[in-house]
Amino acid sequence: MSAPAQTTAGAATAAGGVSPLRWWVVCLLSLGMVIAYTDRVNLSAVLPEIGKNFNLNKEQLGMTQSAFFWSYTLLQIPAGMLVDRYGVRSLYTAGFLLWSLASAATAFITGLSSLLFLRVLVGTGEAVVTSCSLRYIASHFQEKERGSAVGVYMTGTKIGPAIGIPLAAMLAKYFGWQAMFVILGMGTLLWLAPFRAWVKRDDPAAQGRDAGAAGPKAGSVTLGRALSTPLMWGVIIGTYCYMYFVYYCMTWMPTYFREKHGMSIEKMSWFSFVSFGGMAAVAALAGWWADRIIARGGDPIKVRKLFTIAGFVAAATQTLSVFTDSQGLMIFFTVFALCGLGLATANYWALTQTLMPGALPVAIQNTAANFAGIVSPWLTGWMINKTGTFDAPIMAVGLWLLLGISAYGILVQRKYALRNA
Numbered sequence: 001m002s003a004p005a006q007t008t009a010g011a012a013t014a015a016g017g018v019s020p021l022r023w024w025v026v027c028l029l030s031l032g033m034v035i036a037y038t039d040r041v042n043l044s045a046v047l048p049e050i051g052k053n054f055n056l057n058k059e060q061l062g063m064t065q066s067a068f069f070w071s072y073t074l075l076q077i078p079a080g081m082l083v084d085r086y087g088v089r090s091l092y093t094a095g096f097l098l099w100s101l102a103s104a105a106t107a108f109i110t111g112l113s114s115l116l117f118l119r120v121l122v123g124t125g126e127a128v129v130t131s132c133s134l135r136y137i138a139s140h141f142q143e144k145e146r147g148s149a150v151g152v153y154m155t156g157t158k159i160g161p162a163i164g165i166p167l168a169a170m171l172a173k174y175f176g177w178q179a180m181f182v183i184l185g186m187g188t189l190l191w192l193a194p195f196r197a198w199v200k201r202d203d204p205a206a207q208g209r210d211a212g213a214a215g216p217k218a219g220s221v222t223l224g225r226a227l228s229t230p231l232m233w234g235v236i237i238g239t240y241c242y243m244y245f246v247y248y249c250m251t252w253m254p255t256y257f258r259e260k261h262g263m264s265i266e267k268m269s270w271f272s273f274v275s276f277g278g279m280a281a282v283a284a285l286a287g288w289w290a291d292r293i294i295a296r297g298g299d300p301i302k303v304r305k306l307f308t309i310a311g312f313v314a315a316a317t318q319t320l321s322v323f324t325d326s327q328g329l330m331i332f333f334t335v336f337a338l339c340g341l342g343l344a345t346a347n348y349w350a351l352t353q354t355l356m357p358g359a360l361p362v363a364i365q366n367t368a369a370n371f372a373g374i375v376s377p378w379l380t381g382w383m384i385n386k387t388g389t390f391d392a393p394i395m396a397v398g399l400w401l402l403l404g405i406s407a408y409g410i411l412v413q414r415k416y417a418l419r420n421a
Contacts, residue, residue, distance in 0.1 A: 021198050022140040022141070023149075023152075024198065025136060025140075025198050025199060026136075026137065026149050026152050026153055027152065028191075028194055028195060028198065029133040029136060029137075029153050029156070030152055030153045030154075030155055030156035030159075031156060031191065032092075032096070032129065032133070032156065032191060032195070033129065033133065033153065033154075033156030033157050033160060034156045034159050034160040034163070034164070035100075035160070035188045035191055036099070036126050036129050036156075036160065037156065037157055037159075037160020037161055037164055037250075038160050038163070038164030038167065038168070038184060038188075039099060039100065039103040039122060039126075039164075039184060039185065039188075040068060040122070040126070040160070040164075040250070041160065041161050041164045041165050041168070041250050041251075042103070042164060042165075042168035042180065042181065042184055043064065043065065043106075043119070044065065044165060044168075044250060044251050044252075044254050044255075045164075045165045045166075045168035045169040045172060045180075045254060045269075046168065046169070046172045046177040046180065047061055047064075047065075047254070047255060048255070048258070049172070049177055050064075050115070050177065054109075054111050054112060054115075056112060057385070058381045058384050058385045059378070059381050059382055059385050060112060061381060062251075062377045062378040062379075062380060062381025062382065063112075063116070063377075063378055063381075064112070064115050064116060064119060065251040065377035065378070065381075066373065066374045066375075066377045066378045067115075067116045067119035067120055067123070068119045068120070068122055068123040068126075068373065069123060069247075069370045069371070069373030069374040070120055070123060070374060071120045071121070071123035071124040071127065072123030072124070072126055072127050072370050072373065073123075073367055073370040073371050073373065073374055075123075075124060075127035076127060076130075076131070076363045076364070076366045076367035076370065077223065077360070077363045077364060077367055078127075078363075079091070079127045079128045079131050079363055080131045080359040080360045080361075080362060080363020080364070080366075081359075081360060081363070082128070083128065083131040083132055083135050083359040083363075084135075084359045084360060087135075087203075087205060087206040087207050088132035088133075088135055088136055088199065088205045088206055089196070089199050089200075089201065089203070089205075089206040090206075091128045091132060092128055092129070092132045092195065093192060093195070093196065094125075094128075095124075095125045095126060095127065095128040095129065095132075096125065096189075096191065096192055096195075097125070097189070097192075098121065098124060098125030099121070099122045099123075099124070099125025099126045100125070100185050100186065100188055100189050101185065102118050102121035102122045102124075102125060102185075103118075103122050103181060103184060103185035104181055104182045104184075104185025104186050105118055105181075105185070106118050106119075106181040106185070107177075107178035107179065107180075107181040107182045108178070130362065130363075130366045131359045131362055131363050131366065132205075133153055134150070134153075134349065134353065134359070134362050135205055135359045135362075136199070136205040137149045137150060137153060137353075138353055139203075139204045139205040140204070140205065143294065143300055143354060144291060144294050144295045145291060146291070146350050146353060146354075147287040147288070147290045147291040147294070147304070147346050147347060147350045148287050148288045148291045148346075149287075150287055150346045150349050150350045150353075151283055151284045151285075151286065151287020151288060151345070151346035152284060152287070154283050154284075154287070154345045154346050154349065155280040155281075155283055155284050156280075157280075157345070158276045158277070158279040158280030158283060158342065158345070159276065159277065159280045160276075161249075161250050161272065161276040162272065162273045162274075162275070162276030162277040162279075162280060163273065163277075165254055165268075165269055165272045165273070165276075166269035166270070166272065166273050167184070168180050168184065169266075169268070169269045170269070171183055171184070222360075223360065223364075225418065226356065226360060226361050226364055226418070227364070229416045229417075229418060230411045230413075230416045231355060231356070231411060231412055231413065231416035231417055231418075232356070232361065232364060233407075233411055234407045234408060234410065234411025234412040234413075234416075235348075235351075235352055235356075235361075235364075235365050235368070235407075235411075235412060236364065236365065236367075236368040237368070237403065237404065237407035237411070238308070238312075238348065238404040238407040238408045238412065239348065239365050239366075239368040239369045239372075239404075240368045240369065240371060240372045240400075240404075241312070241372075241400040241401055241403050241404030241407070242311075242312070242315075242341070242344060242348065242369070242372075242401075242404055243368075243369040243370065243372040243373065243376075244372040244375065244376045244397065244400045245315055245318070245337075245338075245341065245376075245397045245400065245401060246338075246341070246372075247372055247373045247376040247377060248376045248377075248380055248393060248397055249275065249276075249334075249338055251376065251377040251380070252377065252380050252381075252384075252390075252393065253272060253275070253334070254268050254269075254272055256334075256390050257271055257272070257331075260330075260390055261327055261330070261331065271331065271334075271335065274335055275334065275335045275338040275339065276338065278335065278338070278339035278342070279338050279339050279341060279342040279345070280342065281339075281342070282339050282340070282342030282343060282345075283342040283343075283345035283346050284346070285342075286307050286311070286342060286343045286344075286345065286346060286347060287345075287346030287347065287350070289307075290303050290304055290307050290346070290347050290350075300351075300354050301351065301354060301355065301413075301414050303347075304347040304348070304350055304351040304354065305347075305351065305408060305409075305412060307343050307344060307347040308343075308344040308347050308348040308351060308408050309344075309405055309408055309409060310343045310344070311340060311341045311342065311343030311344025311345070311347075311348075312341070312344060312401050312404050312405045312408070313340075313405065314336070314337065314339075314340020314341060314343060315337045315338070315340055315341035315344075315397075315401050316337070316398050316401040316402065316405075317333055317336060317337050317340065318333055318334060318337035318338075318394060318397055318398065319394060319395060319397065319398030320333050321333040321334055321394060322391045322394050322395060348408075349362075349365070351412070352365050355412075355414070355417045355418075356417065356418055379393075379396070380393040380396075383396070
């Protein structure tokens with residue numbers, strides 16, 4: 001994943017044209033992320049029911065939500081290295097099969113231990129998704145269009161929770177929570193057919209070591225070299241803070257709506273859909289908007305940093321819900337904050353691609369993102385157990401977002417970017 005230098009897309013243009021399927025593949029990758037996130041959040045939709053069935057307290061329920069991220073986070077860097085070495089086609093296929101089958105098997109859990117084990121397997125399968133997807137985009141899109149491509153892809157990370165929670169809730173209501181896991185786990189395997197048909201063995205993204213890419217090679221960025229720059233640490237801190245809020249919303253917002261505001265499962269599903277659906281729309285628009293500014297001569301790093309910080313600021317308004325007794329205002333700030341964070345979604349990932357080449361830096365970034373997935377669900381459950389309210393978790397979100405603003409403002413700068421060896 002190159003800096004402002006050309007990627008394979010540029011090379012392909014010189015050779016006679018870019019892949020006619022590249023935008024279709026990006027849409028397919030976005031759908032793959034919808035499926036991944038649906039299997040990631042389906043547990044959230046039936047958390048109260050599972051808690052009652054197996055006599056689990058809030059802290060234990062938080063642990064079940066974190067378990068996915070134990071393996072998912074641990075395997076991000078190894079996954080990035082494997083993608084750089086072997087390409088996206090076979091790794092994505094194997095990962096998709098594993099997580100889908102593990103999700104379907106959740107229907108047959110017998111208690112806390114079996115649920116934790118299967119959530120770890122789902123996390124193992126999904127570990128390759130982001131590195132594979134962003135590797136494909138970096139291999140087929142130039143800087144001036146990459147924000148749009150990342151924006152379209154990243155809408156899947158928001159549409160997934162937006163439709164995944166309501167869909168899982170609806171299936172659980174009409175067929176039972178066990179059937180819900182089987183339907184979602186097995187039905188989505190159809191996605192593999194177009195993926196393997198469109199991303200062929202000779203596709204540049206399916207080749208190892210960024211074959212054919214112009215500019216800095218992915219293999220030139222080692223783990224030690226990436227971690228030696230303040231830039232990488234700024235990305236790590238900022239990404240963790242961004243995703244702490246997202247995973248709070250994914251794992252506890254449905255319970256917040258039901259327990260704090262007494263919503264029915266249908267009403268909870270609607271507000272979850274509006275929150276994540278709005279974030280997806282803002283993410284796609286912000287990626288396109290930033291690309292247009294860059295195409296007209298705007299500095300890519302300054303433009304994407306501005307959008308990223310603006311998204312963090314908008315998200316921090318969630319904290320204001322603690323200081324009002326109005327149910328309407330509480331719900332407004334919850335929805336507005338998540339939608340506003342969409343300003344950062346495409347741009348903070350594209351910014352990493354601009355400043356640091358290769359799947360490995362993206363894997364490091366995604367490790368930070370999903371370390372938040374370990375901490376946020378468990379810490380939120382612990383704070384609710386201790387305080388009996390959602391006020392402390394919401395205040396914690398605000399503090400993390402302020403730290404993220406500082407990280408992007410101070411550490412993520414052009415002068416810290418890695419140079420070609």
